[in-house]
Amino acid sequence: MMSAPLARLGRLCRRRPGGAVAAVYLLALLVVGLLAEYVAPYPIGRQDLGDTLSGPSSVHWLGSDALGRDLLSQLLYSIGPSLAATAEALAVFVGVGVVFGVAAGYLSGAVDAAVSRIVELVQAIPAIIMILVTLGVFPASVPAAMVALGLLASPGLVRVARGSTLAVREELFVTAARVSGVHPARIMRTHVLRRILGPVLAQASVFAGVTLVFQAALSYLGLLSSSAHPTWGGMIGDASRVISRTSWPLIPPGVAIALTVLAFGALGDALRDLAADEPVPTARRTARRRVRPPPGNGAGEALTAAPATLLEVRDLSVAVSDPAAPTVLVSEVCFTVEEGETLALVGESGCGKTLTALAVLGLLPPGVHAPAGYVRFGEARLDPDDPGSYRAVRGCGIGYVSQHAQASLDPTHTIGSHLREVIRRHESLSRKEAARRALELCEQVKFADPERVMASYPHELSGGMAQRANIALAIAARPRLLIADEPTTALDVTLQAEILALLRDLQRATGLAIFLITHDWGVVADMADRVAVMYAGEIVEQADIATAFARPRFPYTLALMAANPSAADRATRLATIDGRVPPPGSWPVGCRFADRCPHRTDQCIAGPIALEAADTGSLTRCVRATSLLAEGVLPR
Amino acid sequence: MPLALVATAISFILVAFLPGDAARSLAGQNASEQQLSEIRQDLGLDQPVWTQYRDWLEGAVAGDLGKSMVNRQPVTTQLNGRLAPSLSLIVGVTGVATVLGVGIGILGARRGRVGRVVDSGSIMGLAVPDFWLGLVLIVLFAVHLGWFPPTGYVPWRDGAGAWLRSVALPIATLSVPATAILARQTREAMATALDNDYVRTLRAAGIAERSIVFRHCLRNAAIPVLTVVGLVFVGALGGTVAVESVFAIPGLGSTAVQATANRDLPLIQGVVVYFTLIVIVVNLVVDCAYGYFDPRLQSQGAGVRPRTHRRVAR
Numbered sequence: 001m002m003s004a005p006l007a008r009l010g011r012l013c014r015r016r017p018g019g020a021v022a023a024v025y026l027l028a029l030l031v032v033g034l035l036a037e038y039v040a041p042y043p044i045g046r047q048d049l050g051d052t053l054s055g056p057s058s059v060h061w062l063g064s065d066a067l068g069r070d071l072l073s074q075l076l077y078s079i080g081p082s083l084a085a086t087a088e089a090l091a092v093f094v095g096v097g098v099v100f101g102v103a104a105g106y107l108s109g110a111v112d113a114a115v116s117r118i119v120e121l122v123q124a125i126p127a128i129i130m131i132l133v134t135l136g137v138f139p140a141s142v143p144a145a146m147v148a149l150g151l152l153a154s155p156g157l158v159r160v161a162r163g164s165t166l167a168v169r170e171e172l173f174v175t176a177a178r179v180s181g182v183h184p185a186r187i188m189r190t191h192v193l194r195r196i197l198g199p200v201l202a203q204a205s206v207f208a209g210v211t212l213v214f215q216a217a218l219s220y221l222g223l224l225s226s227s228a229h230p231t232w233g234g235m236i237g238d239a240s241r242v243i244s245r246t247s248w249p250l251i252p253p254g255v256a257i258a259l260t261v262l263a264f265g266a267l268g269d270a271l272r273d274l275a276a277d278e279p280v281p282t283a284r285r286t287a288r289r290r291v292r293p294p295p296g297n298g299a300g301e302a303l304t305a306a307p308a309t310l311l312e313v314r315d316l317s318v319a320v321s322d323p324a325a326p327t328v329l330v331s332e333v334c335f336t337v338e339e340g341e342t343l344a345l346v347g348e349s350g351c352g353k354t355l356t357a358l359a360v361l362g363l364l365p366p367g368v369h370a371p372a373g374y375v376r377f378g379e380a381r382l383d384p385d386d387p388g389s390y391r392a393v394r395g396c397g398i399g400y401v402s403q404h405a406q407a408s409l410d411p412t413h414t415i416g417s418h419l420r421e422v423i424r425r426h427e428s429l430s431r432k433e434a435a436r437r438a439l440e441l442c443e444q445v446k447f448a449d450p451e452r453v454m455a456s457y458p459h460e461l462s463g464g465m466a467q468r469a470n471i472a473l474a475i476a477a478r479p480r481l482l483i484a485d486e487p488t489t490a491l492d493v494t495l496q497a498e499i500l501a502l503l504r505d506l507q508r509a510t511g512l513a514i515f516l517i518t519h520d521w522g523v524v525a526d527m528a529d530r531v532a533v534m535y536a537g538e539i540v541e542q543a544d545i546a547t548a549f550a551r552p553r554f555p556y557t558l559a560l561m562a563a564n565p566s567a568a569d570r571a572t573r574l575a576t577i578d579g580r581v582p583p584p585g586s587w588p589v590g591c592r593f594a595d596r597c598p599h600r601t602d603q604c605i606a607g608p609i610a611l612e613a614a615d616t617g618s619l620t621r622c623v624r625a626t627s628l629l630a631e632g633v634l635p636r
Numbered sequence: 637m638p639l640a641l642v643a644t645a646i647s648f649i650l651v652a653f654l655p656g657d658a659a660r661s662l663a664g665q666n667a668s669e670q671q672l673s674e675i676r677q678d679l680g681l682d683q684p685v686w687t688q689y690r691d692w693l694e695g696a697v698a699g700d701l702g703k704s705m706v707n708r709q710p711v712t713t714q715l716n717g718r719l720a721p722s723l724s725l726i727v728g729v730t731g732v733a734t735v736l737g738v739g740i741g742i743l744g745a746r747r748g749r750v751g752r753v754v755d756s757g758s759i760m761g762l763a764v765p766d767f768w769l770g771l772v773l774i775v776l777f778a779v780h781l782g783w784f785p786p787t788g789y790v791p792w793r794d795g796a797g798a799w800l801r802s803v804a805l806p807i808a809t810l811s812v813p814a815t816a817i818l819a820r821q822t823r824e825a826m827a828t829a830l831d832n833d834y835v836r837t838l839r840a841a842g843i844a845e846r847s848i849v850f851r852h853c854l855r856n857a858a859i860p861v862l863t864v865v866g867l868v869f870v871g872a873l874g875g876t877v878a879v880e881s882v883f884a885i886p887g888l889g890s891t892a893v894q895a896t897a898n899r900d901l902p903l904i905q906g907v908v909v910y911f912t913l914i915v916i917v918v919n920l921v922v923d924c925a926y927g928y929f930d931p932r933l934q935s936q937g938a939g940v941r942p943r944t945h946r947r948v949a950r
Contacts, residue, residue: 125915126911127874130908132907136895137901216768217766217877220878221877221878236767240882243786250768257765262763265762394840395843396842399840400837412858412929421843425841425843457931459931474841477842
């Protein structure tokens with residue numbers, strides 16, 4: 001029975017060595033404080049006027065003060081009373097904090113409102129001044145000061161306890177207990193208290209540190225009882241009176257306070273972790289290794305660009321930046337986008353479409369990187385090792401529109417401000433000219449009231465309007481390619497059609513090429529000249545649009561067509577594809593669709609399969625394309 | 637305003653708890669009967685607590701906070717003279733900590749290693765007691781190097797340079813914990829802001845990283861940071877109590893300490909009122925600033941305090 005908590009403690013010590021060290025230090029402090037009489041080298045208050053203000057020596061390890069008292073002994077004698085005072089403050093802090101916090105969180109309603117209001121008020125006043133009032137009434141009383149401090153600090157704990165209680169309250173077993181008529185007080189005792197123990201202990205530990213600082217400050221100011229017992233704060237006070245002669249006596253008590261406060265803080269952190277029992281992410285940075293095949297090598301050879309090729313992507317891979325588990329997310333993707341055309345990259349969510357697009361722009365999120373690949377835009381090579389290579393391309397060469405229209409705009413700037421900034425970044429225009437151009441862009445994306453939209457903040461726009469604003473922003477610097485990542489997915493159907501129409505109009509007017517990412521074959525049919533089908537991190541088929549729809553050459557594409565709701569026959573049941581896309585890291589060596597493919601043979605899973613030309617001129621990754629054609633599975 | 641009521645009411649209730657014969661314990665054992673009745677009358681101790689409080693409140697609203705029991709001067713006269721040194725410190729600390737803390741926080745948000753240094757540095761900054769740090773600074777910069785006077789306050793009108801030299805060390809002392817808090821909060825707020833979708837949009841549009849950080853993310857991080865700036869201001873106010881005593885600066889904080897030592901209750905209560913009023917003004921300023929930084933709050937109606945943002949503070 002004991003082994004499980006012990007093992008957990010052991011794990012925690014390894015994970016949070018700071019917390020373990022802090023706990024050991026505090027425990028030692030407690031023991032030494034209790035045994036100070038026996039441990040300290042000199043009796044309490046022993047003066048030696050012949051040996052004052054000496055530095056550290058074999059007689060006085062930490063030196064002596066102005067009255068020749070041994071600093072180490074003084075330091076040790078202060079621990080006991082100091083910890084006792086801390087315990088007083090802690091008792092009030094925890095008692096008040098937990099009772100009011102749990103009550104507010106559990107009973108909610110009027111109690112909660114009243115408690116929250118009081119908490120806010122008490123937190124607004126600096127605690128020290130109210131403690132001074134207390135000490136004015138109860139002169140030099142340590143208990144009074146500590147009770148006041150506990151009370152004044154408890155609102156912090158009230159908030160924490162309230163939050164934790166609210167969370168517990170909503171859990172099923174608590175609801176069940178409540179419904180079955182268990183008395184609220186009992187529920188709070190048994191369920192709630194156990195669960196909020198961790199956060200409360202963490203807060204209490206941090207507060208213990210705060211208490212020490214307050215005690216020290218009040219003793220330093222001479223406002224607490226100066227009985228026989230020395231205090232750390234009082235020692236600092238003594239030291240401050242001889243500051244012009246020597247500064248050494250300042251050091252031991254100051255360091256003792258700082259160390260102890262740090263220890264309480266570290267213990268609090270560790271307790272919070274213990275309560276949550278969540279692994280602390282190990283902060284391991286990976287050395288970026290970029291193994292890139294030399295250009296002209298590998299499968300990309302077949303696709304070598306014609307002169308009109310705007311974007312060329314060859315063998316682009318994306319992987320998790322973790323040397324222990326460098327999971328590949330996108331593997332060796334090759335495609336091109338020609339001037340003025342629309343290429344659709346289509347596939348289920350999670351297959352790597354967005355990562356592919358972001359890798360092209362060099363905008364992969366932290367934690368993933370592109371270990372290999374060759375990306376060329378126009379004449380320029382885009383190289384993740386050379387962040388400068390993107391500068392000439394982002395915005396003015398390639399524009400980008402994402403799925404989340406509203407979140408893609410800075411909430412603190414107006415649409416006009418967004419547009420003007422991008423415009424002036426790429427063209428040397430005056431403020432006025434930039435504003436005129438911004439207005440022009442707003443008209444171009446067909447805002448009914450461009451002036452008003454320019455003055456609007458993102459939160460004042462509807463989803464469809466926000467997406468128009470994003471498109472205006474993406475084309476503001478007159479790019480030649482627009483990467484649109486699911487531009488209509490978050491919009492309702494009528495808006496989808498409007499946005500697609502807008503994109504087509506822009507393309508007609510400006511000769512813009514579009515790299516469209518979508519999972520919707522309806523959008524593909526509506527927009528694309530060519531389509532690349534992605535499955536489990538790789539492209540499995542690439543074809544022009546008519547061929548892709550009429551004569552697919554990969555079983556997955558075929559199945560997708562059958563599963564498309566907009567093309568489905570009313571009477572028949574909508575076809576589905578059994579199984580799931582295998583997650584990254586568990587891709588098979590051979591065909592990644594093999595597990596779900598009704599036409600699988602041993603040939604399919606034997607080894608890696610290259611993208612090869614089929615009879616239609618499409619590229620397919622199906623080894624059985626020819627035989628499936630002969631069997632009549634794939635349409636002729 | 638409820639804040640002022642609650643704070644002063646608490647202090648009055650405490651006074652009502654004065655053990656034994658309050659007047660005697662305040663005046664000392666050797667006080668004459670005449671002194672005692674004078675004290676009773678001054679404090680209104682012959683009246684019930686709520687009457688005392690009502691009378692005091694009526695006076696307070698009219699700008700009369702009573703008289704000091706030690707030197708018989710009106711509390712307001714005495715405290716008004718102490719306002720300038722304290723405000724010099726608090727405003728100075730808030731300014732220094734905001735510039736340094738936000739700067740360090742921005743640096744920390746962007747690079748992993750710097751971030752961890754900022755985190756551990758801020759923990760250290762919070763662990764060291766301010767009054768002790770003040771003494772250490774006196775030893776280093778006043779006693780050894782002689783760059784600054786060890787103690788004392790020179791009013792502004794006696795020369796800006798001398799004034800600055802007299803407040804430099806106390807401001808530095810109080811700025812350490814304040815900077816630590818602000819650096820950590822800014823780092824968190826900036827890291828959150830840099831994680832937003834719009835950052836990707838702006839990068840994709842070719843906007844320079846500098847503009848993304850300063851023009852966009854910093855402005856989005858401003859709300860949580862602003863909340864902390866308000867807390868830092870109030871924290872510095874509390875810090876003046878010990879630090880003004882260390883540097884012998886005649887401000888509100890050191891006055892409160894002396895008043896406590898002398899058991900000069902009207903004067904302490906006066907300081908409570910001044911502190912509370914300062915807190916109220918700061919909260920008002922912070923609330924107004926919220927609206928400036930976040931247009932979403934503007935359109936909800938000015939003057940509405942965004943409670944959700946305040947929660948971020950702790």
